[in-house]
Amino acid sequence: MTAVDDRPTGTATRSLPLTLFVMAATVEIVGVAADLTVLQWIAKPLLAPLLIWHLLQHRRPDLVTAALAFATLGDVALLIPGQAPFLIGMLFFLGTQICLLVAFLRRARPRPIPSAVFALLWAAANALLWGSLGALRVPVLLYSLALTAMAAAATGVNRLVAAGGTLFLISDLLIGLDAAGTTLPAHGVLVMSTYAAALALITVGWLRPSPPRP
Numbered sequence: 001m002t003a004v005d006d007r008p009t010g011t012a013t014r015s016l017p018l019t020l021f022v023m024a025a026t027v028e029i030v031g032v033a034a035d036l037t038v039l040q041w042i043a044k045p046l047l048a049p050l051l052i053w054h055l056l057q058h059r060r061p062d063l064v065t066a067a068l069a070f071a072t073l074g075d076v077a078l079l080i081p082g083q084a085p086f087l088i089g090m091l092f093f094l095g096t097q098i099c100l101l102v103a104f105l106r107r108a109r110p111r112p113i114p115s116a117v118f119a120l121l122w123a124a125a126n127a128l129l130w131g132s133l134g135a136l137r138v139p140v141l142l143y144s145l146a147l148t149a150m151a152a153a154a155t156g157v158n159r160l161v162a163a164g165g166t167l168f169l170i171s172d173l174l175i176g177l178d179a180a181g182t183t184l185p186a187h188g189v190l191v192m193s194t195y196a197a198a199l200a201l202i203t204v205g206w207l208r209p210s211p212p213r214p
Contacts, residue, residue, distance in 0.1 A: 017054040018200070024050060025196040032188040041079060047196060048072040051203040063106075064206050067099035071199065083135075086179075090143050093172075097146040100165075100202070101153050108156035108210045115152035118169065122148040125173060132180035140176055147172055160205025167198035 024046040031039025048068040055065055074092035077085045104110075126141055133140055147169055154165025171194035178187055 017050045017057070018204075021047060021050040021054070021196075021200060025192075025200075028196070029189055029192050032192050033186075037079075044075045044079060045072060047199060048075065051199055054203060055207070058207050063099045063103035064202070067096045067103070068199070068203070070095035070099065087136075087139060090139055094143050094146055097143070097150045101146065101150045103206075104150065104153035104157050104161070104165075110152045111155040114155040114162070118148045118152045121169075125176065129176055129180040132182075133176075136179055140179070144172070144176065154202070157210050158205050158208055160201045160208060162205075164198045164201030164203075164205060167194045167201065171195040171198060 024043045027039055028043035028047065031037070031043060048071040052065055052068045052072075055061075055068070070092050074089045074096065077089035077092060079085075122144055126144060129140070130137060151165040151169040155162045171191050174184065174187060174191045174194070177184065178191075184190060
């Protein structure tokens with residue numbers, strides 16, 4: 001049996017899971033925009049597994065692979081209406097954030113200025129939403145802390161991963177605003193667009209080397 005490494009495996013094979021990911025993400029966004037639950041159930045659970053497939057073509061399973069596995073479970077849980085599935089989904093995504101955080105910190109140190117900005121954003125968002133979240137206050141506080149730490153750690157890896165971490169933060173901030181009673185126009189489309197882009201950028205960026213640091 002041959003070991004999986006970081007070498008390219010051919011253009012056609014390499015692009016197939018990413019092509020399927022774009023198709024699944026498009027179907028999911030259309031399903032959200034048109035409020036078609038069937039399309040969402042078909043497409044959303046495929047997003048992270050397709051990116052796992054892409055990763056495994058180039059390297060052995062690692063913490064980013066585990067993060068995407070947690071994201072798959074979280075995506076399925078969040079398709080089910082109700083507060084209990086929402087909390088279960090948040091727990092699975094907490095696993096996603098912790099796996100990504102540890103993976104990123106093992107590769108590089110976070111950049112201090114973006115990290116400080118993210119920390120201020122975390123404090124401001126939780127202060128503004130605290131009175132509106134009710135029973136979700138503590139879970140959101142803890143999850144958002146892990147999410148913000150992940151986004152900060154992503155800044156040290158490379159630009160693609162940093163952009164993905166930032167979009168992940170934005171996507172979940174939109175979910176937090178909705179949970180607190182503030183829903184932006186085209187909320188669902190914005191959440192899914194930023195989330196899908198975040199997963200893709202983190203996955204593709206993770207396969208690229210980190211820039212040298214002084």
